[in-house]
Amino acid sequence: MPDSTLDPQPVYRIRVAVPVYLYDCFDYMLSAAQYQQAEVGARVLVSFGRQNLVGIIVEKLALDTPIDPRFKLKAISELLDEQAILDPKVLTLLTWSAQYYQFPIGEVMQSALPSLLRQAKPYNLLARTWKLLDAHAETKITRSEKQQEAYKILKLHPSGTSENILNLAGIETATLKALANKEICACVLEAQDFSPMPVTLAQMPLTPNPDQKKAIDSVLKVRQQYKAFLLDGLTGSGKTEVYLHIMHEVLKQGKQVLVLVPEIGLTPQTISRFQSRFHCHIALLHSGLNDSKRLQAWQAAQTGKASIILGTRSAIYTPLPNLGLIILDEEHDLSFKQQEGFRYHARDVALYRAHLENCPVILGSATPSIDSYALVDQGKMQCLELNQRAGTALMPKIHLIDLKIAKKQHGISQQLIDEIKKRLAKKEQVLVFLNRRGYAPVLICESCAWQAKCPNCDANFTLHHQPYTHLHCHHCGTIHRKPEQCPACNHAELKPIGMGTAKVEDSLNELFPNVDVIRVDRDSTSRVGSWQKIYDRIQRSEPLILLGTQMLAKGHHFPYVTLVAILDIDSGLLSVDIRAPERTAQLIVQVAGRAGRGEHKGDVYLQSVRPDHPLLTTLVEGDYRKFAKQSLKERKAAQLPPYRYSALIRCESKSQELNQQFLQQHAQWLREHSEQLIEIWGPIPAPMERKAGRFHAHMVLLSKDRARLHFYIRNWWQNMLHEKPSSMKLSLDIDPQEFS
Structure with missing residues (x-):
C-alpha cells in the first residue's frame, strides 16, 4: 500500500492583476483557509520584486491547473478584503478596457479604486459625523452667514449628519470647524451606514414640451434593456x-443612475439641479475631493446606498450594484478622453458598460461629436433632437466682425465696445471669451525682433503679471523672470504682442471702469471654492463682465448674460489637425449658447480676420448639424476616422534621429506582416517637435478592420516596448482625439 505522506500536497493559487507596467497577471500561492475565503474582485497584498503592492484577484485557479516549472511561486502577504469590492461586470469592463486600449491590466484595475484602497487601507473607513452640542447658540453666530446656515441644517438633524451630506448641501468643513471651536457642534467618527435612502421628489417636474416628451418616452420604452x-x-x-x-x-424602480460631466466646474450646478428635484443620497466623485471623502463616496456607490452618482471621467469604472441608467452630459467634450497613461475614452467605455449592464445610455450635447453622428448613421445609436429653447428663450444671433477693417481699442473692435455699453446700461451681463490665459502670448524686442522663447520647447513664453511679472511656458511649465532689456541687443523696450485673458481684463477695466470684470481661467480659479463663489455671483441679476477661457463654454447656465463676445477664434481655423474644425465649431456654438438663456434675447459677436471662412458662415446660419453632415462626407471621402480606425504612436527621446530610426524600423516590420490591412503614416516629427527638452515624433496606423488592427498591434506593440532604448518613452493611443 503506498505511503500517503508521499502524496503531493495541493497548491492553492490565485491569479492577481498587479499594478506594474507588464501585460500579464501573476500567480500567487495562499493557504487553504485563505483560498476558501478569497473572492474574485477582492484586494490582496503581494510581494513583487522588492515592492509590496496591492493587486486584485482576477481568478481562483483550480487545484489541477498546471504549474509552470520555470517560475517559483510566492505566497500572498495578506488578504485585504473579506468580500469582493469589484463586481463581475466591472471586472469584465476593466478587462475589456485593458484589451481594447492595449494597456497593462494591473494598471487598469487600479484606476477603478480610490487612492486609499490602492494604498492597502482597510475598506471600513469610519465616517465623520457632525452633531449639535448647543441647540440655543443663535447669539454666538450673529456675524457669519455661513455659520448660521450650517447651524440651521445641524438643528434639523439632532442625531447628527455626515460631513459628506453637509458638504453636498454647500456647508464647508472649515465652517463646521469654526462652529466646533465655539463648542456649538462636534465631530465624531462612526461606522458608516450603507443602507439605501428612499428616493422622493423634492420638487414637481416641469411639463415637457413636445420635443422633450418624445425624447423622454423613447428612452423610457427601453429602460430595462440596452440602447x-x-x-x-x-x-x-x-x-x-x-x-x-x-x-x-x-430611481422609482430602486435603480442607480450614473451621470458623467466633463469637468469639476460643472458639478456644482448639476448637483444643485439634482438636489432641488430629488430627496436621495447623491455620491460625488471627482479629483477635487480629498482621499477619505472620495473613498466614502465610492463606497456609497459600490454598496448601493447612493442612488445618483455624479462624477467626472474616471467615475465610469465605479462599481454599482443596481445600475439602471448612464448619462454622459456634454458628450463631445475632449475631457472625457484620458490624455496620459491609460488613454481610455469615457464615452466609448460608457457605451460598452451600458451593454454589459443591459441598461440605456444617453449621450447629450448641443454639439455632438462627429463620431457620435457616425454611430447614428450606422444604426448603433438613436438620435433624439430638441429643436427649441426651453421656455420663452430664443436662440442668439451670431454677428461677424472683420478685424481687418474694424476700428479697435486694445484689440477689441469699436462696434463690440458699443454693444457691450448698451447691455451694461440695461443692467445685463456680458461674457467675453478668449481661449488664451496669461497677459500676452509673445514678448518681442522692437529693435532686433528677438522673442522670448522657451529654451526647452519649440514655443514662445507667455507673459504673466500675476502673482509677479514673469515668463511662463504653458507646455513644460518652465518659469523665468522677465528680462529688464533685450538679451540680444540690450534694447530697453520689450513689447508684449497679442492678448491673453489677463491683458483683456486690464483693457476691460479701463474701458468700463464702473463695472466689475470677473476673470475665469485656470489662474484665477486655482483656489478651492473660488469657482463656486464666481458662479454664485453670476447668478445674481446685476451688470457685470464675465471674461474667461473654455471653462465658460461647458454647459453653464448664465440667465442674465445677453451678449457673448468671442475675441479670437482664428487659430482653430488654421490648424492641421483633422479634428480642429470640429473642435472650433463646437467651441463657438457652446460659447454662443451662454447668451440669451433667460428672459432677454441674446446676441453673439465674433471677431475674425477670416469672416468669410466656410465654417463661420455655416455657424452664422445657426446650423451646427449642417456642418457636422458636411464633415462626415469629407471624412468619408478621405477615409479618415470614424470611417477608418486609428492608433497613434507617440515617441520621445533626446534625439529626433533616434525616434525616426526606431519607429521606421518597426513600421517596416508591420508593413511586411499586416497583409496590407494597415496603412502607416509617418514617422514624422510631432506638431511641437521639441518639448521639455526632448524630441517628439508620431506614427499613425489606420485600418478599415478594427479587429485586425488590434490583432496586429498587440504583439507588435509589446515587442516595441521590450526593444526600445531605456532613454526613450513610447505611448500608444487607441482612437486618438488629438494629434499634438
Whole structure:
C-alpha cells in the first residue's frame, strides 16, 4: 500500500492583476483557509520584486491547473478584503478596457479604486459625523452667514449628519470647524451606514414640451434593456430636464443612475439641479475631493446606498450594484478622453458598460461629436433632437466682425465696445471669451525682433503679471523672470504682442471702469471654492463682465448674460489637425449658447480676420448639424476616422534621429506582416517637435478592420516596448482625439 505522506500536497493559487507596467497577471500561492475565503474582485497584498503592492484577484485557479516549472511561486502577504469590492461586470469592463486600449491590466484595475484602497487601507473607513452640542447658540453666530446656515441644517438633524451630506448641501468643513471651536457642534467618527435612502421628489417636474416628451418616452420604452441614445439639443433646449424626468422613473424602480460631466466646474450646478428635484443620497466623485471623502463616496456607490452618482471621467469604472441608467452630459467634450497613461475614452467605455449592464445610455450635447453622428448613421445609436429653447428663450444671433477693417481699442473692435455699453446700461451681463490665459502670448524686442522663447520647447513664453511679472511656458511649465532689456541687443523696450485673458481684463477695466470684470481661467480659479463663489455671483441679476477661457463654454447656465463676445477664434481655423474644425465649431456654438438663456434675447459677436471662412458662415446660419453632415462626407471621402480606425504612436527621446530610426524600423516590420490591412503614416516629427527638452515624433496606423488592427498591434506593440532604448518613452493611443 503506498505511503500517503508521499502524496503531493495541493497548491492553492490565485491569479492577481498587479499594478506594474507588464501585460500579464501573476500567480500567487495562499493557504487553504485563505483560498476558501478569497473572492474574485477582492484586494490582496503581494510581494513583487522588492515592492509590496496591492493587486486584485482576477481568478481562483483550480487545484489541477498546471504549474509552470520555470517560475517559483510566492505566497500572498495578506488578504485585504473579506468580500469582493469589484463586481463581475466591472471586472469584465476593466478587462475589456485593458484589451481594447492595449494597456497593462494591473494598471487598469487600479484606476477603478480610490487612492486609499490602492494604498492597502482597510475598506471600513469610519465616517465623520457632525452633531449639535448647543441647540440655543443663535447669539454666538450673529456675524457669519455661513455659520448660521450650517447651524440651521445641524438643528434639523439632532442625531447628527455626515460631513459628506453637509458638504453636498454647500456647508464647508472649515465652517463646521469654526462652529466646533465655539463648542456649538462636534465631530465624531462612526461606522458608516450603507443602507439605501428612499428616493422622493423634492420638487414637481416641469411639463415637457413636445420635443422633450418624445425624447423622454423613447428612452423610457427601453429602460430595462440596452440602447444608446444621442440627445442632440440646442443650447438651452432643456436637456437636463429630459435627464431628470427619465432619472425619476429609473430611481422609482430602486435603480442607480450614473451621470458623467466633463469637468469639476460643472458639478456644482448639476448637483444643485439634482438636489432641488430629488430627496436621495447623491455620491460625488471627482479629483477635487480629498482621499477619505472620495473613498466614502465610492463606497456609497459600490454598496448601493447612493442612488445618483455624479462624477467626472474616471467615475465610469465605479462599481454599482443596481445600475439602471448612464448619462454622459456634454458628450463631445475632449475631457472625457484620458490624455496620459491609460488613454481610455469615457464615452466609448460608457457605451460598452451600458451593454454589459443591459441598461440605456444617453449621450447629450448641443454639439455632438462627429463620431457620435457616425454611430447614428450606422444604426448603433438613436438620435433624439430638441429643436427649441426651453421656455420663452430664443436662440442668439451670431454677428461677424472683420478685424481687418474694424476700428479697435486694445484689440477689441469699436462696434463690440458699443454693444457691450448698451447691455451694461440695461443692467445685463456680458461674457467675453478668449481661449488664451496669461497677459500676452509673445514678448518681442522692437529693435532686433528677438522673442522670448522657451529654451526647452519649440514655443514662445507667455507673459504673466500675476502673482509677479514673469515668463511662463504653458507646455513644460518652465518659469523665468522677465528680462529688464533685450538679451540680444540690450534694447530697453520689450513689447508684449497679442492678448491673453489677463491683458483683456486690464483693457476691460479701463474701458468700463464702473463695472466689475470677473476673470475665469485656470489662474484665477486655482483656489478651492473660488469657482463656486464666481458662479454664485453670476447668478445674481446685476451688470457685470464675465471674461474667461473654455471653462465658460461647458454647459453653464448664465440667465442674465445677453451678449457673448468671442475675441479670437482664428487659430482653430488654421490648424492641421483633422479634428480642429470640429473642435472650433463646437467651441463657438457652446460659447454662443451662454447668451440669451433667460428672459432677454441674446446676441453673439465674433471677431475674425477670416469672416468669410466656410465654417463661420455655416455657424452664422445657426446650423451646427449642417456642418457636422458636411464633415462626415469629407471624412468619408478621405477615409479618415470614424470611417477608418486609428492608433497613434507617440515617441520621445533626446534625439529626433533616434525616434525616426526606431519607429521606421518597426513600421517596416508591420508593413511586411499586416497583409496590407494597415496603412502607416509617418514617422514624422510631432506638431511641437521639441518639448521639455526632448524630441517628439508620431506614427499613425489606420485600418478599415478594427479587429485586425488590434490583432496586429498587440504583439507588435509589446515587442516595441521590450526593444526600445531605456532613454526613450513610447505611448500608444487607441482612437486618438488629438494629434499634438
